[in-house]
Amino acid sequence: MINDIMLFDEVNRCMYCGFCESVCPTISLGPHRGYGPRGRVNLIKEILKNNTITEEVLSSIYSCLLCNACNLVCPAKIDIGRAVREVRAIINNYNKQSIKKKIIIRER
Amino acid sequence: MNEGNIKNFINELESSINSNKILMDDIILKLYSREPSGIEGKAKTVVFPENNDDVSKILSLAYKYEVPIYAQGSSSSLSGNAAPLKEGVIVSFERMNKIKELNITDSIAIVEPGIRIDELNINLEKSGYMFPIDPASQSVATIGGAINNGAGGLKGAKYGTMKDWVNGLQIVLADENGTTLFVGCKTVKCRKGYDLTRLIIGSEGTLALVTEAVLRLTPIPESIVTSLALFNDLSDLLNAFIEIKSSGIQPYIAEFMDSKTVEMASKGIELNFTPEGNMLLISIDTTKESTDKIKKFLENKLSKHNANKIITSLNQEEAEEMGLFKIRRNLFAAQVSMGQVIYGANKKLQVFIEDIVVPPSKIIEAVNKVRDLGIKYGLQVSIGGHIGDGNIHPSVVYDPTDESTKDKVIKWYNEVMRIALELNGSISAEHGIGILKKEGLVMEMNYYNSSKELSIMRSIKSIFDPKGILNPGKVL
Amino acid sequence: MDAKDIMDLLAEITLKTGYPVPVNKDALFKWAEPLKLPSNGDTYIYTGALYQLIPYINYTVKYLELISELSAGNSLINLVKKIVSISPYYLSSIIKPNIKEINESELILKNIAKILQNHVKGISYLYEDDIYSGVLLYDFGMDDYFSIHAHRVFEKFKLKNVRRVITVDPHTTHVLREGYPRYVDKFDIEVINYLELLDKANINAEKLGNLIVTIHDPCYYSRYENIIDQPRKLLKSMGIKINEAKRSGKNTFCCGGPLESFSPKFSIDIAKMRMNQLISESNFIITMCPICKANLSRVKPSNVKLIDIAEILSKF
Numbered sequence: 001m002i003n004d005i006m007l008f009d010e011v012n013r014c015m016y017c018g019f020c021e022s023v024c025p026t027i028s029l030g031p032h033r034g035y036g037p038r039g040r041v042n043l044i045k046e047i048l049k050n051n052t053i054t055e056e057v058l059s060s061i062y063s064c065l066l067c068n069a070c071n072l073v074c075p076a077k078i079d080i081g082r083a084v085r086e087v088r089a090i091i092n093n094y095n096k097q098s099i100k101k102k103i104i105i106r107e108r
Numbered sequence: 109m110n111e112g113n114i115k116n117f118i119n120e121l122e123s124s125i126n127s128n129k130i131l132m133d134d135i136i137l138k139l140y141s142r143e144p145s146g147i148e149g150k151a152k153t154v155v156f157p158e159n160n161d162d163v164s165k166i167l168s169l170a171y172k173y174e175v176p177i178y179a180q181g182s183s184s185s186l187s188g189n190a191a192p193l194k195e196g197v198i199v200s201f202e203r204m205n206k207i208k209e210l211n212i213t214d215s216i217a218i219v220e221p222g223i224r225i226d227e228l229n230i231n232l233e234k235s236g237y238m239f240p241i242d243p244a245s246q247s248v249a250t251i252g253g254a255i256n257n258g259a260g261g262l263k264g265a266k267y268g269t270m271k272d273w274v275n276g277l278q279i280v281l282a283d284e285n286g287t288t289l290f291v292g293c294k295t296v297k298c299r300k301g302y303d304l305t306r307l308i309i310g311s312e313g314t315l316a317l318v319t320e321a322v323l324r325l326t327p328i329p330e331s332i333v334t335s336l337a338l339f340n341d342l343s344d345l346l347n348a349f350i351e352i353k354s355s356g357i358q359p360y361i362a363e364f365m366d367s368k369t370v371e372m373a374s375k376g377i378e379l380n381f382t383p384e385g386n387m388l389l390i391s392i393d394t395t396k397e398s399t400d401k402i403k404k405f406l407e408n409k410l411s412k413h414n415a416n417k418i419i420t421s422l423n424q425e426e427a428e429e430m431g432l433f434k435i436r437r438n439l440f441a442a443q444v445s446m447g448q449v450i451y452g453a454n455k456k457l458q459v460f461i462e463d464i465v466v467p468p469s470k471i472i473e474a475v476n477k478v479r480d481l482g483i484k485y486g487l488q489v490s491i492g493g494h495i496g497d498g499n500i501h502p503s504v505v506y507d508p509t510d511e512s513t514k515d516k517v518i519k520w521y522n523e524v525m526r527i528a529l530e531l532n533g534s535i536s537a538e539h540g541i542g543i544l545k546k547e548g549l550v551m552e553m554n555y556y557n558s559s560k561e562l563s564i565m566r567s568i569k570s571i572f573d574p575k576g577i578l579n580p581g582k583v584l
Numbered sequence: 585m586d587a588k589d590i591m592d593l594l595a596e597i598t599l600k601t602g603y604p605v606p607v608n609k610d611a612l613f614k615w616a617e618p619l620k621l622p623s624n625g626d627t628y629i630y631t632g633a634l635y636q637l638i639p640y641i642n643y644t645v646k647y648l649e650l651i652s653e654l655s656a657g658n659s660l661i662n663l664v665k666k667i668v669s670i671s672p673y674y675l676s677s678i679i680k681p682n683i684k685e686i687n688e689s690e691l692i693l694k695n696i697a698k699i700l701q702n703h704v705k706g707i708s709y710l711y712e713d714d715i716y717s718g719v720l721l722y723d724f725g726m727d728d729y730f731s732i733h734a735h736r737v738f739e740k741f742k743l744k745n746v747r748r749v750i751t752v753d754p755h756t757t758h759v760l761r762e763g764y765p766r767y768v769d770k771f772d773i774e775v776i777n778y779l780e781l782l783d784k785a786n787i788n789a790e791k792l793g794n795l796i797v798t799i800h801d802p803c804y805y806s807r808y809e810n811i812i813d814q815p816r817k818l819l820k821s822m823g824i825k826i827n828e829a830k831r832s833g834k835n836t837f838c839c840g841g842p843l844e845s846f847s848p849k850f851s852i853d854i855a856k857m858r859m860n861q862l863i864s865e866s867n868f869i870i871t872m873c874p875i876c877k878a879n880l881s882r883v884k885p886s887n888v889k890l891i892d893i894a895e896i897l898s899k900f
Contacts, residue, residue, distance in 0.1 A: 009454035015444060016144045018184045022226065022247035025838050025854045032131055032154065033139045033202075042142075046135050056133040062587050062846060065854075066723060067803040067838035073247070075441035081807070088725025103587035105847035108128075108203060 004048055007086050011044045013076040020070035020080065026063050031108050034060030037070035037080045044087045053091065058103045061087055114152050114195065117173040121155065124165050129156045129203075140198045142191065143183040146458045146508060147543055149192035151178070156203045160278065160319045164286030166199055167317065171282050176580050179313040181222060181250030185257055186461050187542030189312050193581040199317060201252050207231055208320065215325045216275065216294060221252025221318050228323075237325045240267040243538065244439065252318050258310030260538035262361045262436075265468075265496030266393075267326070269538060271309045278320035279308060282573050294322050307568070312540050313579040315572040329393035331423050332360055333402040336432045337415035338385035342366060342479075345386045346472040348413035349495055352390065352406070353468055361391040362496030363436055366479075369490040372449075373435045373442030380431065381419055388415075388495070389436055391427075399423070443490050447505030450488060458508040460517055461501050462524045466533030468498040477527045478502045485520045487513075499537040522548065529555045541583045549583070585652045587846040589661050590645070594845075595721055595729045596668050597675075602736070603637065603716050605644040606676035612636045613711045615690035619697050625708030629697055629778075630749035632717035632756030635689040635874040639681035642878060645845045647679065689874060695898035696752050696778055703785050703900065707750065713740045719759040723842065731767040738768045748774040750781060752894075754804035754811070754873050761809070779805075779872070782897065783814035789900050791823035797896075798827050798865040800858070800880065801836035802873035815872060815893055822899065827865040837861060839871075841879035855883045863888055870896065 020037035021027050027036030034043060034056055043057050061084060068081030122130060131137065131154040140151045157163045170177045176196030183190055192198060201222035209218040212235050219228060225246040228239055242261035243249050249259065255277070260269035267273070276292030292298055292305030308315055339345040349362060365373065365387045374383040388410070394402050399422040410418050421427035440459070447457040466474045475491060478500065482489030493500035502524055506513045525535040525548040535548040553559045566584055570576070594604040603609070612633050621629070652661055667674055700707050718733035741749070751757040760775040797819065805811035812833045816826060831837040840854025859880055862869050867888045871877040877892055884890050 012456045013444075013454070015457070015459060016142050016146075016183070017245070017440065018144070018182050018248040019245070019440075021182065022224065023835075023837075025840065025857065026843075026850060028205075029850055029853055031128065031156070032136055032200075034136050039136070039139045042139055043135065046138065052135055054133050054135050056131075056136045058588075060136075063843065063850065065803070065838045065840070065842045067842070068807045069803070069835070069837065071807065072834060075444045077441075085723065085725055089727045090725070092725050092727070101588075103591075103846070104585075105587060105843065105850060106128075107847075107849055 004090065007083060007090075008045065008048045010078055010083055011041045013078055014038065014041045015076055016042075017075060019073045019075065023069040023073055025065060025067065025069070029107060030059075030063060031106050032056070035063050040064055040084055041078060041080055044083055047087055047090065051094070053094065053101065055101050055104065058091070058101055059105055061091065062103050063105045113173040114175055114197070117169055117175045117197065118153055120169055121166065124169075125155075125162055129158065129162065130154075131156070140180060140183070140192070140200060143185055143188065144459070145186050145188045145191070145542070145544060147188040147191045150195050151192045151198045152195050154198040154200050156200050158203050160280065160288055163199065163280045163317055163319050164288055166197075166286070167280050167282045168284060168286035170197065170577055171284055171286070171575060174575050174577060176577050177282065177317070178579055179252070179256065179317050181253030182224065182248045184245045184248050185253065185542065186463070186539045187536070187544045189257060189540050189542035189582065190253070190579070191543070193543065196580075201250065204319070205250075210235070212237060212325075214294070217323045217325055219251055219321055219323060221250060221255070221321065223251050225249050225251060225254060232325060233328070236328055238328045239273065239323055240326055241270055241273055251321055251323070255309050255318055255321060256311060256313050257540040258538065260494070260497070260499065262363060262494060264494050264499060264538070265362055266358050266360050271306050273324045274305055274309055274321055275324055276322040277305050277308055277318050279316040279318050281316050282575065282578050288319070289316075292322070296324060310540065312542065312583050314569060314583050315578065317578075329360065331396050331399050332391050332393050332427070333399050333406065333420065333422055334361070334389065334391040334427045334432050335403075335406040335410060335418055335420045337388045337390070337410040338370075338383065338417040339388065339413070339415050340385050341414065342386045342475065343472060344413045344415070345388045346475060346495075348410050348415065349388060349390070350469070350472070351413070352409050353496070355409070357392060357405075359390050359496050360393040361389065362494070363389040363492070364495045365435065365439065365492035366490065369439070369442055369446075369492050370435060372446045372490070373438040375442070375445060377434050377438055378431070379434060381417065383435060385416060387435060389432065439492060443503050443505055446488060446490060450505070451507050455507055456509075457505050459503055459505045460521060461503040461539070462521060463499070463501055463536050463539040464524060464528035464533055465497065465499045465537035466528055466531040468496070470531040470533065471495055471498055471500070474500060474527060474531055474533070478524060481520060481523055481527065485516050487516060487520055497537075498533065522551075525551060543582060546583070585649055589652070590648060590845050591724045591726065593648070593665060593668060595724070595726050596665070598716070598718060598721060598733055599729055600668065601673070602733070603633065604720050605637065605640045606673065606679045607637065607640050608676055609712070613709075613714050615693050616697060616709050616711065619694065619701065621697060621701065621707065621709035623708060623711055624744075625706060626745060626747035627706055628708045628710045628744070628746050628749055629700065629714070629752065630710060630756070631693060631714055631752050632719065633715060634717070634719070634753045634756050635693050636686075637716065638874040638878050639685035639689060640679060642685075642844065643681035644679050645848075649848070685878070692874075692892045692894045693752065695894040699782065699894070699897050699900055700750065700778060703787055704781060710744060710746075713744055715740060717756045717759050719755045719763070722759050722763040727767070730763065734764050734768050738764070738771060738773075741773055746773055748776065751775060751777050754802040754809060755875065758804045758808050777809065777811060779811055779814045779818065779893075783817055787821070787900055789818075789821045792896070792899060793823065794825070795823075795868065796825045796827055796866050797868040797870050798829055798862050799832060799870045800829070800839065800862055800876055801832055802871070802876050803836060803838050805872060806834055806836045815870075818897060819870070819893070822896070824896070829861050829865050831861060839876040839879045841875035844879060851879060852882055855879045859883045859885075
């Protein structure tokens with residue numbers, strides 16, 4: 001999973017079943033679905049497709065532990081932990097083009 | 109419905125509930141606009157109530173400004189039940205997820221709607237009790253969602269569906285004051301006039317919002333004997349099931365999968381047997397002392413009908429060690445990977461899962477007809493389901509960007525429902541009507557010469573929700 | 585606190601000093617001196633300094649949080665950034681982590697090295713060249729910084745003729761196996777984890793009596809590097825009984841540690857959930873990662889033992 005296209009293909013397989021949310025340590029602490037794997041996977045799609053990054057999107061991507069528990073229960077076998085790490089690298093490149101936003105991990 | 113109304117609604121809401129309960133981020137809102145059915149809507153804002161008062165405030169303001177309200181648990185429904193069809197407000201119950209009371213003597217649990225079914229059961233296990241409704245999505249599905257969808261599950265034959273396990277409900281109405289009611293009773297026996305509890309169950313968030321549920325509990329069985337049997341011939345499997353079902357025994361679980369689905373579901377999991385053929389998975393609950401007797405009974409019936417492999421466990425731990433449930437648990441993943449084999453690993457796919465039910469005596473006919481239908485349309489159909497209660501879930505997976513296949517799938521979907529009706533069954537057993545089955549519902553009412561039912565339902569809807577703001581566009 | 589500030593700071597400090605937080609470099613390999621491990625060879629223990637750094641990282645993050653609070657989020661943290669850009673070493677006089685935590689880390693490393701010394705032939709140590717791996721940069725997705733740092737580490741390896749490294753924690757193991765080959769051309773260092781190595785060494789272990797333990801699998805061992813059976817086999821060979829947590833092995837539940845620098849609240853809440861899962865099986869918890877150990881120790885009830893696997897294996 002190296003380039004943007006490969007990353008998009010990976011996350012695009014999401015069927016939205018939500019099984020991943022049942023094993024995620026962060027979803028029950030965060031204020032919304034973005035703090036769970038289904039949210040992160042679909043936000044990665046948004047980032048790649050529309051270049052849209054809001055503060056809430058950043059909170060979602062950086063509140064991930066990269067623990068990859070979600071990958072195990074994903075019926076589409078999406079490598080979610082690695083996908084999140086990859087999109088962080090992409091966001092860092094955007095940031096260099098001076099999209100400067102705070103990254104705040106919020107509790108409920 | 110116009111933009112201004114939602115704006116005014118939000119403005120006034122912001123002054124009455126804490127702003128951290130309101131979500132406005134456009135991108136995050138998209139996460140609340142979808143569900144696995146592939147249907148996408150448009151959420152304008154999400155509100156996260158933390159108690160009944162919050163819900164009451166939300167609904168009274170929604171009534172005032174005529175804003176569409178979509179209640180959501182975990183958005184795992186399969187018929188388009190919770191997607192915001194019109195621009196509107198999502199009421200997400202994810203923060204109302206507490207167990208408020210647990211009373212083993214009364215065998216009830218009082219819970220908030222946002223708790224996930226598995227989570228509830230983990231809490232009950234210590235007391236030796238369970239909540240027996242177990243949709244395959246139980247790890248993610250919430251109690252509130254299960255109530256509104258009238259969910260069932262693997263143990264449907266023995267325990268029925270949600271309608272059999274909810275004694276009472278606290279609900280909030282979409283009226284001027286956001287009135288709170290308690291319908292039903294805390295007890296199982298209850299003759300409180302008309303049964304509004306069962307009216308709410310399965311109403312898919314179109315009548316009222318549930319803020320608390322009094323659930324019935326039952327002891328976890330002492331021992332569960334499980335046989336996994338593989339058959340070359342699907343009709344042998346079905347006959348074996350019919351004979352067991354007619355022997356004065358109520359199976360705890362009875363699941364089946366056709367051979368193609370078994371093959372797919374076995375990929376990537378470790379098993380210590382070769383999974384070839386059509387699979388029947390049958391469990392019977394019993395006492396420790398009787399397990400051997402039940403085992404003999406099952407194996408005898410299964411081999412009589414030419415099962416070419418039978419593996420039996422005497423209790424749950426053994427079943428886990430032997431991996432008897434692994435294939436069944438992998439069903440959804442199997443349906444996805446079947447698509448990946450056809451369309452390639454990197455394709456975005458849509459799984460369409462049908463949900464018909466027929467009287468168990470008609471299951472053989474139903475399965476055969478569904479099979480022939482798949483061949484007629486040239487679709488790769490996976491067939492499996494809760495054979496114990498006559499509920500089958502034929503499913504197809506397809507590329508949603510391929511319009512011609514999509515057309516075929518929709519025709520197929522409607523014809524499967526027709527098969528159910530012709531066999532005295534129904535178009536939906538446990539997934540609900542949502543958007544995808546609205547036509548099917550009309551078809552069913554007409555088929556049974558009962559179309560006035562529909563207008564009665566519409567009248568009921570208008571009494572509960574006079575402005576038509578609760579989950580508009582769904583069910584009716 | 586703004587996680588972006590933290591990431592920027594750690595990245596800057598790493599680029600300037602080779603370590604993510606202000607440390608006294610000379611202190612990081614002192615633990616090995618009494619063992620008299622050879623400093624030349626082709627197979628080296630490489631700690632990537634992670635065990636040593638955890639006490640410093642934790643202290644630094646707390647310090648930055650305090651600054652961030654005092655400054656209501658802005659000016660002071662910029663001041664820290666400025667100090668770092670001029671003289672990162674100035675900060676190392678302020679960052680004074682808990683000495684007990686440092687001693688514990690050093691003891692774990694000593695134990696690991698001793699076991700290896702006793703059971704595997706021809707093992708050397710890198711001493712001053714046992715530098716940080718840059719794993720945080722990789723996890724943060726700061727791949728430019730990571731790439732620069734990884735090249736520096738690889739150069740050191742080449743100067744010492746390193747052919748094979750033995751790693752001792754999950755994060756360093758993973759970043760060497762996945763991150764380094766992506767960014768360092770011709771990265772030809774063989775990476776073996778010490779638990780994999782010991783598992784293959786077929787040690788005839790002394791029995792430890794009737795100890796019952798519960799293993800907390802680190803996510804990076806179980807789900808990225810498939811190191812699940814090896815520690816179990818090693819413990820069982822010592823006659824230890826393992827009461828598995830409901831979520832163990834491939835299904836393990838994170839300790840919450842990776843979020844410590846972005847949200848201490850999340851981190852501790854997750855640690856509490858995990859600790860409850862573990863102690864419902866036994867009150868003797870085994871960790872295999874410095875991040876897990878540090879984070880779980882924050883929520884450890886007083887009657888529970890929380891011990892790195894190396895301490896048990898040192899009885900080999």
